[in-house]
Amino acid sequence: MSSFALERDLATQGRVITALAKRALRVQLRRAQFLLPSFLLPLLLLAVVASGTSAAQQLPGFPNTGSYVGFVVSGTIMQGTLLAGLMAGIAIAGDIEGGFFDRLLSAPIHRVSIVLGRVLGTALIGMVQAILFVSVALLMGADFKGGVIGVVLTVLLAALSASAAAGLGATIALRTGSLSLMQNLFPFVFVLLFTAPAFFPRALLNPVLETISVVNPLSYVVEGMRAALFDSAALGSVWGGFAAGIGSVVFTCALAVWAMRSRLRS
């Protein structure tokens, strides 16, 4: 392929990915059954956790972050982005069952663009979630020493977390094509969440969860958000968060592309 043809192809696929991302975003924001888990449920949990378990910050080993809500908001963002990823999987399974997916497959576009369009749309939702949840936390009394830069880094980490979750959701949807199975995966989001230091520091997790948290890439992303928001290396590593986030996105998107190829071969 000549460099001109390659450039033209990339521009076309860029437009395709943008159009599919816009569709993902638009439909997700129009459907209450998608909005409630991705936005309302994390906020409810934030309110419950912040008021019901705030005494946890008195425990020895709990880092000083001012308010407990400031500490747990990273966990809330993580929860929201994981649920957005699950919703992305549900949307893909819905497209497969409803026949819309065939419309995408019958268009002259790269199969990877179909996955990337959905992932990009979910990343944008993750960014909106992060801005909303951080704003709510500020209203609830949180004080983020990291300032605007810390929030911007957190929003970017949320985008990575949502993208990785969307890649995983897409993989399962493409492998199974089953809407009902996707809907039943809801509890697994909480397994992923509680095996990462979403609501408590790693040192206060029980030994089994603490061991699992070491291999759970979400641990590094959530700690990275916390480190960015509080501008504190003691809470985690921002760059470690980005490394884990980018690695997870690449891995889950590769899995989704593989699942797509397997689906088309069958």
Added chain:
Amino acid sequence: MISNQDSAASADATIIVEGLERVYSSGLRAVDGVDLAVAAGEIYGFLGPNGAGKSTTVRILTTLLRPTGGHASVAGFDVVKQASQVRRSIGVALQEAALDPLMTGRELLELQGALHGLRRAESKLRADELLERVDLVAAADRLLNTYSGGMRRRLDLAMALVHRPMVLFLDEPTTGLDPVSRSSLWTELRKLNDEGTTIFLTTQYLEEAEQLADRVGIIDHGKIVAEGTPQELGRLVGEPGLYVKLIEQSESGRARDLLAVHGAVSDREAGGLTIRTSLGARAIAPIVRTLDEAQIEVDAVEVEEPTLDDVFIAVTGHRADEDVTEDAS
């Protein structure tokens, strides 16, 4: 059966299918050695009951499914080796208008434009043109979940036309539509065909195939069992019939004996008779004269051309609206 070998060899065919097979992992042979050729500018009706292999064939021709045997090309491109070029050349409207209910008609058309490589401004312009063409301007900015079945089908057709395809594949485009919506869609398809678009249409409706198709292929259990123009297929049933209705029902026995010289006579309900004759409509005058000379009064005489329904029963042994036992489509 009318042979399709001549047409299959046609050099200017837009769709060429040779020995096409699709066997599923369950062992089900959904498509079993299909050969067909569709010329440029033709409307080809692919007729068969549910599960006969129609949709599987369309899915292969539209690159959504790989064949397990044989070859197929569309617009000069191999459906397996040159799938991307095939997708650029075709428009597809699959069964049950798969449209996102939470998008508007305009949004869907613009998305389809982007999927086919149109720039944003081009997509918007094309969406406006197509909304007008399918008479959906007033509903363009409403969510799809407020559209009727007929409106969804029209939008589905418009989406298939966004990139001005050479070949249009329509899988049961009017299933579930009321007669008015069906007729409006047929008018639009004829118009498209007049503009030069080749149309490959699957249907369970014999009337649809008769109304629209230049040629019809009948598929049953994954094999083409007959192919030709509706008129050619009609001849498979045998000689056309003339229906004669008598005023006096009691005269039917005498009339049957007298008319035997014109062809094979069979009884119909309420004193009617059917005479099968190769002369068709030209036999009307001698038949009426024979009955008049015998002073038997005739109420009506009608020519009965064989329908595709008759053809279907003749070549498959069952009706087109009966499902095949194993659903292959």
